[in-house]
Each structure stands twice: as structure tokens, then as C-alpha cells.
Amino acid sequence: MTPSVLLSDPEKRIEAEAAGAVEAAPELQLRIRGLRKSYPGRGLVLDGIELDVFKGEAVALIGSNGCGKSTLLRCSLRLIEPDEAETSFLGHEVQNLRRSALRKLRAKVGFVFQKHNLVLRSSVLTNVIHGSFARMPGFQVWSQATAPKHIREEAMYCLQRVGLAHLAASRADRLSGGESQRVALARALMQRPQFLMADEPVASLDPRVGDEVMDLLLGLTRQEDLTLLYVSHNLDHALKFADRIVGIQKGQVRLNAPANTLSTSALRELYGASDDG
Ligand SMILES: Nc1ncnc2c1ncn2[C@@H]1O[C@H](COP(=O)(O)OP(=O)(O)OP(=O)(O)O)[C@@H](O)[C@H]1O
Ligand SMILES: [Mg+2]
Numbered sequence: 001m002t003p004s005v006l007l008s009d010p011e012k013r014i015e016a017e018a019a020g021a022v023e024a025a026p027e028l029q030l031r032i033r034g035l036r037k038s039y040p041g042r043g044l045v046l047d048g049i050e051l052d053v054f055k056g057e058a059v060a061l062i063g064s065n066g067c068g069k070s071t072l073l074r075c076s077l078r079l080i081e082p083d084e085a086e087t088s089f090l091g092h093e094v095q096n097l098r099r100s101a102l103r104k105l106r107a108k109v110g111f112v113f114q115k116h117n118l119v120l121r122s123s124v125l126t127n128v129i130h131g132s133f134a135r136m137p138g139f140q141v142w143s144q145a146t147a148p149k150h151i152r153e154e155a156m157y158c159l160q161r162v163g164l165a166h167l168a169a170s171r172a173d174r175l176s177g178g179e180s181q182r183v184a185l186a187r188a189l190m191q192r193p194q195f196l197m198a199d200e201p202v203a204s205l206d207p208r209v210g211d212e213v214m215d216l217l218l219g220l221t222r223q224e225d226l227t228l229l230y231v232s233h234n235l236d237h238a239l240k241f242a243d244r245i246v247g248i249q250k251g252q253v254r255l256n257a258p259a260n261t262l263s264t265s266a267l268r269e270l271y272g273a274s275d276d277g
Pocket of ligand 2: 069070071199
């Protein structure tokens with residue numbers, strides 16, 4: 001066993017980790033402290049959120065309608081400006097970043113929304129290629145016709161990862177809801193993200209397809225060594241497709257526990273009083 005004195009001495013700990021004597025401490029990829037956000041006419045929505053997400057984790061964020069889950073996700077990248085927050089994301093102090101650095105940080109985070117936001121008149125392959133915008137700005141990646149060969153090949157690979165390579169040439173408006181969300185996932189992979197955020201990614205899918213897409217989302221997170229933070233109103237999904245569940249109530253984190261220690265009834269307690277309005 002590793003003597004505890006080793007663990008308390010940072011240099012010795014690093015040597016011991018290198019020698020495989022102790023497990024490396026998990027990397028903290030997202031650390032939010034004191035997040036407050038109010039909206040005009042609504043008042044305070046988030047009132048001192050504290051949240052840590054470690055590399056490789058899948059974390060489900062739950063809470064009643066209007067409690068501020070989407071606001072929290074967006075504030076973490078300043079897609080919405082928080083009133084106050086200290087946020088460290090992938091090693092960057094988000095509150096201090098200028099516009100171009102913020103853009104670079106956002107490019108490392110793949111977003112998947114309930115609405116897939118595909119360009120409906122374009123092909124599936126073109127939609128996936130659009131995922132490379134952030135790292136390859138320019139007209140070339142507007143379309144599969146102008147994209148360089150290696151980008152087309154990478155987009156095909158991303159489509160394979162979501163099981164839809166055979167639909168590459170189809171127009172996006174021909175796809176089912178489940179297929180569309182898989183394409184949105186392939187587009188997010190095309191970003192080569194380090195972190196995935198998903199806001200109710202399967203809310204508009206039927207139960208079977210919703211399960212399949214959640215399974216895919218978590219599977220890709222594991223295979224690609226990513227980190228996943230997603231919002232869900234489906235408590236079974238939160239229990240099945242997350243390592244940890246974080247519950248928001250009245251603007252604060254009221255639940256933060258490993259999924260395998262929780263049950264549906266424990267999670268339901270979070271929904272006692274509405275946070276909406
Ligand atoms: N731009 C805005 N202006 C005013 N109020 C807003 C704005 N955006 C969100 N709100 C309000 O802030 C609260 C939190 O909204 P948010 O969308 O973050 O909640 P949520 O937990 O994601 O809800 P849901 O589960 O319904 O998606 C809600 O009461 C919402 O009406
Ligand atoms: Mg929401």
C-alpha cells in the first residue's frame with residue numbers, strides 16, 4: 001500500500017503516480033463556483049451554483065422546468081453572461097477570456113440540443129462537415145463539394161461512428177428524428193471535442209429511439225475518452241446513462257451523488273415544488 005505521507009507530498013505523489021504506485025488524481029475539467037444569474041422580470045434563477053465535472057465522467061443534470069439547467073450549461077461557456085461566476089473549463093478561467101479565446105474554448109465543447117439544428121436542404125455529409133467550422137474557418141467547409149478530401153473522409157468516419165455512413169448523401173430533411181440527432185452527434189464529433197454538453201438530447205424522440213441515442217451518446221463518450229454533461233427530464237435515463245447525478249432546486253445544487261446510489265423515488269423528491277416563475 002502507498003504510505004499516506006507520499007500522498008500528501010506533491011512531488012512524491014507525482015513520482016508515485018508515474019511509477020503506477022497510486023492512481024492519478026482525476027482531472028477536473030469543469031469547475032463552477034458562485035454562479036449567479038438573474039433575468040429581467042424573472043429575478044434570480046441560479047443562486048450560487050457549485051459544480052465539478054471530472055475528465056471521463058458522465059454527469060446528468062436534473063431539476064424541474066425553469067430551475068435553470070439550460071441557463072447553467074450556457075453560462076459555463078458564457079453563451080449567456082452570468083451575473084457572477086468563477087468558472088474553470090478545460091484549464092481556462094472563463095470569466096477572464098477575451099472573445100477569440102472564448103471561441104477557441106467553445107470549439108473544444110461539442111453541443112447537442114433537443115432541436116438538432118441541421119441545415120435541412122443540405123446533405124447529411126455536408127452537415128457533419130460543418131462541425132469542422134471552428135477549427136477550419138472558411139468557405140471550403142461549407143459544403144461536401146468544396147471540402148478537402150481529408151475533411152470529407154473524417155466526416156464519413158464520424159458518420160460511421162453513429163451508424164449512418166449509408167445516409168451520407170441523403171438530404172437532412174429526409175431523416176427521422178432519431179437519425180437527425182445521430183447526425184447532430186456526428187457533427188459534434190467532427191469538432192474533435194474534449195467535452196460534450198447535451199441539453200435534453202432525446203426529449204423529442206420516442207422511448208426506444210431515445211434509449212438508443214442515449215446509449216450511443218454514452219458509448220461515444222467512453223470510446224472517445226470524452227466527458228459528458230447532459231440535461232434530462234427522464235429519470236431512468238439519468239440513472240442508466242450517468243456516473244453521477246446533479247439536481248438543481250431553487251437555484252442551487254441540492255443533489256450530487258453517484259447514480260448507482262440513487263433511485264427514481266429519491267430523484268423524484270427534487271421535483272416537489274416548481275421552480276418555474
Ligand atoms: N432570456 C430570458 N429572459 C427572461 N427569462 C428567462 C430567459 N431565459 C430563461 N429565462 C427564465 O429563466 C428560468 C430558467 O430557464 P432555463 O431555460 O434555464 O430552465 P430549465 O431548467 O432549462 O427549464 P426546462 O427544463 O423547461 O428546459 C425560467 O423561468 C425561464 O423562463
Ligand atoms: Mg432547459
